[in-house]
Amino acid sequence: xxxxxxxxxxxxxxxxxxxxFHKGFxxxxxxxxxxxxxxxxxTTLYAxxxxxxxxxxxxxxxxxxxxxxxxEIGNRTDFERLGRALRDRRMGMILDIVPNHMAAHFENPxxxxxxxxxxxxxxxxxxxxxxxxxxxxxxxxxSLPILGAPYQKVLExxxxxxxxxxxxxxxxxxxxxxxxxxxxxxxxxxxxxEQLPESQEKxxxxxxxxxxxxxxxxxxxxxxxxxxxxxxxRSRSGERxxxxxxxxxxxxxxxxxxxxxxxxxxxxxxxxxxxxDRLDALLDRQVYWLSHWKTxxxxxxxxxxxxxxxxxxxxxxxxxxxxxxxxxxxxxxSKGLVTGVRVDHVDGLRDPSEYLGRLVRHLxxxxxxxxxxxxxxxxxxxxxxxxxxxxxxxxxxxEFMNRLTAVSGDPExxxxxxxxxxxxxxxxxxxxxxxxxxxxxxxxxxLGGELRRLTLMLEWLAQNGRTARELPFRDLQGGIVEISACxxxxxxxMRNDAVSQxxxxxxxxxxxxxxxxxxxxxxxxxxxxxxxxxxxIPADTPAERKVRWTDFxxxxxxxxxxxxxxxxxxxxxxxxxxxxxxxxVGGDPRCEALDTTSFHAFNARxxxxxxxxxxxxxxxxxxxxxxxxxxxxxxxxxxxEWIARVEQWMRWxxxxxxxxxxxxxxxxxxxxxxxQTLVGAWPLAGEKEGDFSARMEAYAVKVVRExxxxxxxxxxxxxxxxxxxxxxxxxxxxxxxxxFWEDFVRFSAEVAREGAALSLGWLVLxxxxxxxxxxxxxxxxxxxxxxDPDNRRPVDYARxxxxxxxxxxxxxxxxxxxxxxxxxxxPDGRVKMFVMLSVLEERRRHPDLFLEGSYRPLNxxxxxxxxxxxxxxxxxxxxxxxxxxxxxxxxxxxxxxxVIDGRFAGKSVPLPEGVDxxxxxxxxxxxxxxxxxxxxxxxxxxxxxxxxxxxxxVREKTLSEGNKR
Numbered sequence: 001x002x003x004x005x006x007x008x009x010x011x012x013x014x015x016x017x018x019x020x021f022h023k024g025f026x027x028x029x030x031x032x033x034x035x036x037x038x039x040x041x042x043t044t045l046y047a048x049x050x051x052x053x054x055x056x057x058x059x060x061x062x063x064x065x066x067x068x069x070x071x072e073i074g075n076r077t078d079f080e081r082l083g084r085a086l087r088d089r090r091m092g093m094i095l096d097i098v099p100n101h102m103a104a105h106f107e108n109p110x111x112x113x114x115x116x117x118x119x120x121x122x123x124x125x126x127x128x129x130x131x132x133x134x135x136x137x138x139x140x141x142x143s144l145p146i147l148g149a150p151y152q153k154v155l156e157x158x159x160x161x162x163x164x165x166x167x168x169x170x171x172x173x174x175x176x177x178x179x180x181x182x183x184x185x186x187x188x189x190x191x192x193x194e195q196l197p198e199s200q201e202k203x204x205x206x207x208x209x210x211x212x213x214x215x216x217x218x219x220x221x222x223x224x225x226x227x228x229x230x231x232x233x234r235s236r237s238g239e240r241x242x243x244x245x246x247x248x249x250x251x252x253x254x255x256x257x258x259x260x261x262x263x264x265x266x267x268x269x270x271x272x273x274x275x276x277d278r279l280d281a282l283l284d285r286q287v288y289w290l291s292h293w294k295t296x297x298x299x300x301x302x303x304x305x306x307x308x309x310x311x312x313x314x315x316x317x318x319x320x321x322x323x324x325x326x327x328x329x330x331x332x333x334s335k336g337l338v339t340g341v342r343v344d345h346v347d348g349l350r351d352p353s354e355y356l357g358r359l360v361r362h363l364x365x366x367x368x369x370x371x372x373x374x375x376x377x378x379x380x381x382x383x384x385x386x387x388x389x390x391x392x393x394x395x396x397x398x399e400f401m402n403r404l405t406a407v408s409g410d411p412e413x414x415x416x417x418x419x420x421x422x423x424x425x426x427x428x429x430x431x432x433x434x435x436x437x438x439x440x441x442x443x444x445x446x447l448g449g450e451l452r453r454l455t456l457m458l459e460w461l462a463q464n465g466r467t468a469r470e471l472p473f474r475d476l477q478g479g480i481v482e483i484s485a486c487x488x489x490x491x492x493x494m495r496n497d498a499v500s501q502x503x504x505x506x507x508x509x510x511x512x513x514x515x516x517x518x519x520x521x522x523x524x525x526x527x528x529x530x531x532x533x534x535x536x537i538p539a540d541t542p543a544e545r546k547v548r549w550t551d552f553x554x555x556x557x558x559x560x561x562x563x564x565x566x567x568x569x570x571x572x573x574x575x576x577x578x579x580x581x582x583x584x585v586g587g588d589p590r591c592e593a594l595d596t597t598s599f600h601a602f603n604a605r606x607x608x609x610x611x612x613x614x615x616x617x618x619x620x621x622x623x624x625x626x627x628x629x630x631x632x633x634x635x636x637x638x639x640x641e642w643i644a645r646v647e648q649w650m651r652w653x654x655x656x657x658x659x660x661x662x663x664x665x666x667x668x669x670x671x672x673x674x675x676q677t678l679v680g681a682w683p684l685a686g687e688k689e690g691d692f693s694a695r696m697e698a699y700a701v702k703v704v705r706e707x708x709x710x711x712x713x714x715x716x717x718x719x720x721x722x723x724x725x726x727x728x729x730x731x732x733x734x735x736x737x738x739x740f741w742e743d744f745v746r747f748s749a750e751v752a753r754e755g756a757a758l759s760l761g762w763l764v765l766x767x768x769x770x771x772x773x774x775x776x777x778x779x780x781x782x783x784x785x786x787x788d789p790d791n792r793r794p795v796d797y798a799r800x801x802x803x804x805x806x807x808x809x810x811x812x813x814x815x816x817x818x819x820x821x822x823x824x825x826x827p828d829g830r831v832k833m834f835v836m837l838s839v840l841e842e843r844r845r846h847p848d849l850f851l852e853g854s855y856r857p858l859n860x861x862x863x864x865x866x867x868x869x870x871x872x873x874x875x876x877x878x879x880x881x882x883x884x885x886x887x888x889x890x891x892x893x894x895x896x897x898x899v900i901d902g903r904f905a906g907k908s909v910p911l912p913e914g915v916d917x918x919x920x921x922x923x924x925x926x927x928x929x930x931x932x933x934x935x936x937x938x939x940x941x942x943x944x945x946x947x948x949x950x951x952x953x954v955r956e957k958t959l960s961e962g963n964k965r
Contacts, residue, residue, distance in 0.1 A: 041840025083337030300449025340373030394613020413639030631755030781829030
């Protein structure tokens, strides 16, 4: 979307601030912070999902009801007050929405109705369920492979319990509630009737009559017929039955006592298998088919979010589903409470382009006078553009974050560390081969249910065609795995019979790589895949075959994203650890460096194609915060010295390692991973050592489970994990009493200072590069958080408000000196807030300069020589210059973030041709900047940098200058 598409009344974001809402941080708390955010320079609150989600959810991505606000975060009045407070300040709200999936949970009324009524549910078209799978037992049913043991064992161990609650009869399995189809309750009611006393007393007779009436209602209940009329009728009848049963239990003591006896008998007696016959028969009549979780690869017949069984895929391609899901959102937009939308996991949708087009149309209808503002969570591979037909502002900014990391540090240091890692730490390690094999592993195991469904679809196409009917199931399944593992992007975007040239090229590359890796595999298989995946559908193809063909391709495209995410981000990134600052969402650990020319070309493309795309450095999904990542990236500047230090640490800590089942814990790669994390996250001040060690223990367990080598989330090896924790406890237990700790504390303190300097440079580049700068909650000060859930810890906003007041006061009393004071007192983080405040204020004063000002890089030869990166942004009437040091080691004065005195003396900063060197002012000190006498326009480097590793200058032109341009 172009800036020319905007309308005068649009509340366009200049700086967004992400807040995560849950019962521990409610809308009323955000309301109290609106004034603080405004003073900080934030223009847009970027909210996590606000719709009703599972009770106790700390993130909101497990939505249970998109038609209402989450009651745990506040009520409608709270939301409207927050919206008005933002609107009154010309601030906006971007709301995160989750159209791809919902919680498969009893609290979800749509899912609950589906589990009660099956295909006759009003919501049967809402969820991505295969009602006609090949297994006869699953015909017209939903497989729920959620049991921790085989069905019989769970049943006879009394782990199922028939209960009666506020929504009627349900089956409880530990913390999971499953509804009971009212149409299957006749045997239960018959037994309750038998349990009533034989007395003719009035209350007993009334209970018998009521049971008879309810039984008649059940008898009239229609079958699970998928016709539209039957769906509506059956759901309403079921609701009446539940309501009648609740009322009867509430008012009739005889009925209540008889029901309790019946429930006790239904739930059986452990050790007497026959006592569970009735419950078994009742479960067998339900829509859902319960089984051990290990059967998922054979029985799963609904689409999940990744490998999470309690998040079910939503059929957002259906117009009715779309309208039901977005009704509340569109109401909030029409009232001006929400000004923009962030679409979570857009790649999970069957047709992202169709969905986004529909969303934009509905947003325009909801607010005709405004411009639809939509951003997508889309992870772009290196060099991959955002699809041109998506009507969006841009992405959530991971690609910017990774280029910031890559343009920093020492390329030779990166290469040295990687060579050492692949020869000494993990001999023979290859990230490329690791990714290939891990993607295959994920496809065949974690996503085995989805893989089987796809293979069955493909088998039908093969068997009902001429050229591939003899291809066996195993080859077809292996082919799907192979091409998914060889795909270098998250997914392709083929639509019905439309295949773009970019997608056709991707498919050619995938098939070429698959053939290279498996030369002996029958070539007819890949010719078949080429025809299928490029939608080479003959004109005379029967309608059913065409539908099944396009369904398979759509399903495969929804499959490859989870394969990539689980194989790379959630597995390979926790195994391959030369320099884990590169192991980020959308990142590439094989990256050595990005030259400034490539960085500038990237920024220029953003300005041209998506000037309002987000620029992120920390999010709720990043593997580590920006400040942790900056410290780790600094290690590249130490290169061989870092290598020698790690080897010495390993020797010193050899005695602390633990032997478990013949394996040394931790292994060298994991130990290196932990040392990098310790250096990156080591507290500056204020955090108790016990709190940090507890965080590190929780993080270490997550690392080994994600790596899936000796432990995992499904079958964790607690013995191995305890051995790892014993290593960490022994490490922390030796605090300050060993050579390791003496060396670590001294070294980590130096890296912390250098990492802070690098992070400040990233902050400047984020705020001055094309795009909308995005801030994650709390990162206005140093934030040393690790991956979720560590990055969801409460934010101390009282401290931040106090610091902001101090900065505003200090700026009045000493406007020219406060920046250097804060550089000297860097550990408290106020210098980060000051830089953020200063640039964001300039963004608010001159938004056009930052959003649409031209982008001209500094001379690449100068950048390479000085190890700097910089550019000029210009509009008629105003210029801005940003210059940042790409390397920091050895450049800082002791104990400070100031640069060593004299480093910039006598040097110049050459300006792009045509930029006047006169009239520049340093934004952070207010001081004028002198021109440098020499050939071409240039500035005195000493004035530009003002003793710091980063700089932002502004220049207001005279009227005559502006007219000349």
